[in-house]
Amino acid sequence: MPLTVRDAAPADVPAITAIYAAEVRDHVNTYEYDVPDEAEMERRMGAALDAGYPYLVAEDEAGVAGYAYAGSYRTRIGYRLTVENSVYVAAGRQGRGIGAALLERLIADCEARGFRQMIAVIGEPANTASIRLHEKFGFRLVGIFRGIAWKHDRWLDTVQMQRELGAGSGEPPHDR
Secondary structure, X not given: OOOEEEEOOHHHHHHHHHHHHHHHHHOOOOOOOOOOOHHHHHHHHHHHHHOOOOEEEEXXXXXXXXXXXXXXXXXXXXXXXXXXXXXXXXXXXXXXXHHHHHHHHHHHHXXXXXXXXXXXXXXXXXXXXXXXXXXXXXXXXXXXXXXXXXXXXXXXXXXXXXXXXXXXXXXXXXXX
């Protein structure tokens, strides 16, 4: 079975939870300390979908290989057309195009929903794979926040990257 990217479903929550648990425990791609359980991950997925954001999984012959979703960049109304992306690939499955397939579809789905900007918040500059992935899809470096997060007994810098979606900032939104 070739890699397929599709909308996530509640049946995917156990696999999504397992992928995210490894990120929380072992890495700094998320600054969360405690691994959320399946009920919490299902709640998060439902909240994203209910708010009109895409939530995707990549699946191959071995099952769910990664997931991605968009969410609000900030809660103030002026940011309503800007999303933040999250892309996670299962441990040991990186470097096989899974993240690229997810991000490509996530960008397309966000554009189809009328969003205008996508922000990538990358947990530390040493995550060159994520930075290169985002560059491949037209993201540009906006800046690096120095020492703003504490995890695994060290201060972490955070990379911010940005990509326009659709008309970007070239024309006003229809609802102004």
